[in-house]
Amino acid sequence: MKTIVVGLGNPILGDDGVGWKVADEVLKQLPPDSQVDVEYLSLGGLALMEHLIGYHRAILIDAFASEDEPGAILILKLGDLPNYSAFHTTSSHDTSLQNAVELGRSMGAQLPDDIEIIGIATRRVYDFGEELSRPVADAVPFAARIVIDLLKQVTKHKEEYQPQG
Amino acid sequence: MQRISIDPVTRLEGHGKIEIFLDDKGNVANSYFQIPELRGFERFVVGRPIEEMPLLTNRICGVCPEAHHMAASKAADAVYKVDPPRTAKMLRELLYMAFYCTDHTTHFYALGGPDFVMGPDAPVAERNILGVIHKVGLEIGGKVIQMRKYGHTVVEMLGGRKVHPCSSIPGGMTKGITEEQRKEIEEMGKWAVDFAQFSLKLFNDIVLGNKAYVDLILGDVYTHRTYSMGLVDENNKVNFYDGKVRVVDPNGGEFVKYAPNEYMNHIAEHVEPWTYLKFPYLKNVGWKGFEDGVDSGVYMATPLSRLNASDGMATPLAQEEHDKFYKTLGGKPVHQRLATHWARLIELLYAAERWVELVADPEITSPNVHAKPTEIPTEGIGIVEAPRGTLTHHYWTDERGVVTRANLIVGTTNNYAPIQMSTNKAARSLIKDGNVNEGLLNMVEMAFRAYDPCFGCATHSLPGQMPLEITIRDADGNPLEVVKQFC
Numbered sequence: 001m002k003t004i005v006v007g008l009g010n011p012i013l014g015d016d017g018v019g020w021k022v023a024d025e026v027l028k029q030l031p032p033d034s035q036v037d038v039e040y041l042s043l044g045g046l047a048l049m050e051h052l053i054g055y056h057r058a059i060l061i062d063a064f065a066s067e068d069e070p071g072a073i074l075i076l077k078l079g080d081l082p083n084y085s086a087f088h089t090t091s092s093h094d095t096s097l098q099n100a101v102e103l104g105r106s107m108g109a110q111l112p113d114d115i116e117i118i119g120i121a122t123r124r125v126y127d128f129g130e131e132l133s134r135p136v137a138d139a140v141p142f143a144a145r146i147v148i149d150l151l152k153q154v155t156k157h158k159e160e161y162q163p164q165g
Numbered sequence: 166m167q168r169i170s171i172d173p174v175t176r177l178e179g180h181g182k183i184e185i186f187l188d189d190k191g192n193v194a195n196s197y198f199q200i201p202e203l204r205g206f207e208r209f210v211v212g213r214p215i216e217e218m219p220l221l222t223n224r225i226c227g228v229c230p231e232a233h234h235m236a237a238s239k240a241a242d243a244v245y246k247v248d249p250p251r252t253a254k255m256l257r258e259l260l261y262m263a264f265y266c267t268d269h270t271t272h273f274y275a276l277g278g279p280d281f282v283m284g285p286d287a288p289v290a291e292r293n294i295l296g297v298i299h300k301v302g303l304e305i306g307g308k309v310i311q312m313r314k315y316g317h318t319v320v321e322m323l324g325g326r327k328v329h330p331c332s333s334i335p336g337g338m339t340k341g342i343t344e345e346q347r348k349e350i351e352e353m354g355k356w357a358v359d360f361a362q363f364s365l366k367l368f369n370d371i372v373l374g375n376k377a378y379v380d381l382i383l384g385d386v387y388t389h390r391t392y393s394m395g396l397v398d399e400n401n402k403v404n405f406y407d408g409k410v411r412v413v414d415p416n417g418g419e420f421v422k423y424a425p426n427e428y429m430n431h432i433a434e435h436v437e438p439w440t441y442l443k444f445p446y447l448k449n450v451g452w453k454g455f456e457d458g459v460d461s462g463v464y465m466a467t468p469l470s471r472l473n474a475s476d477g478m479a480t481p482l483a484q485e486e487h488d489k490f491y492k493t494l495g496g497k498p499v500h501q502r503l504a505t506h507w508a509r510l511i512e513l514l515y516a517a518e519r520w521v522e523l524v525a526d527p528e529i530t531s532p533n534v535h536a537k538p539t540e541i542p543t544e545g546i547g548i549v550e551a552p553r554g555t556l557t558h559h560y561w562t563d564e565r566g567v568v569t570r571a572n573l574i575v576g577t578t579n580n581y582a583p584i585q586m587s588t589n590k591a592a593r594s595l596i597k598d599g600n601v602n603e604g605l606l607n608m609v610e611m612a613f614r615a616y617d618p619c620f621g622c623a624t625h626s627l628p629g630q631m632p633l634e635i636t637i638r639d640a641d642g643n644p645l646e647v648v649k650q651f652c
Contacts, residue, residue: 010224012224042224047313047328050313050314095293103306106295106306107307107310128209
């Protein structure tokens with residue numbers, strides 16, 4: 001049972017890089033011989049789907065442009081997100097992650113049955129900078145804790161989180 | 166200051182925004198394609214070492230980081246006045262060809278393709294890659310995924326990472342390839358050539374075999390007679406990595422051919438008050454507004470323009486397809502913007518052939534991949550053809566190599582004026598006497614999708630979509646109807 005944790009975002013666009021910071025924290029807290037893979041990506045749609053091939057479970061961490069209080073943490077399943085591309089072809093260069101996953105599965109790719117998303121709310125994703133705003137930075141340890149707890153809570157994955165032997 | 170949009174960035178709305186104004190009779194008086202979110206990347210990089218530019222600037226865009234990596238590397242070479250060894254140049258170009266194959270494949274099958282394969286009138290829920298695959302078969306879907314996988318694999322082998330490569334540095338590359346890797350890359354390249362030929366056959370069967378589609382391509386709605394720009398080699402053949410920028414006039418005659426360090430003599434930028442993005446135009450023709458013709462400095466920089474601006478393709482199979490393209494469409498240059506989708510597939514074949522050509526060169530495994538910079542850094546310009554258009558990076562540094570000023574003209578920026586013209590024409594052709602057809606969004610999408618623009622791609626935001634909003638206003642500016650594709 002392979003698990004991947006993906007920090008999503010652009011590390012030079014302020015709060016948009018929060019997914020990477022949380023992934024950093026998760027990596028620090030994982031046991032050295034944990035079999036959970038941690039990746040840092042700036043991707044969506046097809047390319048993101050391709051990175052999930054071969055895994056049984058995925059946890060994605062990303063900034064959410066949201067009206068919620070900055071730093072609020074959202075925990076969602078992929079299916080909870082609206083699939084806008086059902087209405088039109090989606091972005092000018094890609095498709096939605098939901099469509100990409102469906103496409104991958106139809107091609108026979110091994111993709112996670114379970115894709116969880118940890119979103120950190122922010123209204124500040126257009127400013128250059130390698131630092132997070134205060135409320136979003138404050139949310140990082142909590143978001144990392146949630147990821148670690150999610151990894152622990154699923155009993156069948158527990159052996160992968162815990163040190164071997 | 167030149168300003169550009171940055172991707173990837175998390176956002177849920179507000180990218181492409183079209184404002185359409187109707188006159189008293191309910192016909193289109195004018196429309197504006199606005200780019201509301203902009204970044205000042207040139208300011209951000211000031212104070213950073215020039216060596217960081219190939220790494221930092223590939224974060225400008227989640228769609229084509231390889232293009233920024235290459236343009237910044239070439240500019241950094243020029244800043245240090247260092248000429249990389251031939252093997253290093255070939256490795257860079259090889260990486261770039263693999264990237265091109267991936268990018269053009271995605272565009273055709275996932276983005277532009279649905280308009281044709283599913284048909285422009287197909288239900289919107291089917292006009293996406295899933296619809297395409299369901300129609301043409303799972304086997305073809307598997308080929309698309311395989312092509313992307315091979316492209317990513319080569320970028321990782323040569324660039325150090327699958328995305329946002331890091332191996333191209335001032336003076337060359339950080340590493341070469343082994344003979345074992347070379348063989349592996351060659352096999353993947355041969356497969357890519359077959360895939361490109363297959364894709365052209367598919368286009369031929371589905372699009373060219375359907376009179377309605379051909380009529381759509383050749384129709385006036387999507388036609389503009391502008392100048393065409395593209396990078397060419399010493400024989401005036403299309404080249405994505407190196408050469409001179411050639412511009413032909415609307416009749417196909419050479420207007421200018423300039424070296425990268427001469428770009429400021431030929432390109433100027435026009436400002437409009439209703440958008441942040443500037444409109445580049447040919448300085449020596451002048452800005453005459455959003456007009457077609459020889460007297461207007463508007464130009465396009467796209468797969469179609471690259472073919473128009475060249476004397477042909479540098480590889481044999483792509484040259485055959487080039488000849489068929491112009492024979493079918495009535496000679497050079499072609500101004501029908503929907504033909505860009507066909508031109509893109511010809512470029513896909515060229516990139517795949519060039520991939521095989523480069524990896525078969527005996528010098529490709531040479532360990533001589535870096536020339537040490539020894540000159541004091543000053544100023545440098547690097548130009549490549551990004552899939553979306555000519556990409557120019559220009560840096561000024563102090564004697565320590567710290568960036569003091571930067572100017573970037575990205576692929577899509579070149580095409581902002583023609584995109585504005587195309588969307589305006591689509592709106593005018595559709596909205597009559599106050600009646601707004603529900604197909605407006607589809608037609609406008611087709612008008613700008615041909616340019617493969619890069620300002621609207623929320624590449625990693627969840628759920629990820631192209632947020633396009635169209636507001637139709639009466640003569641007094643009051644909103645009559647708002648059409649959105651993201652809700």
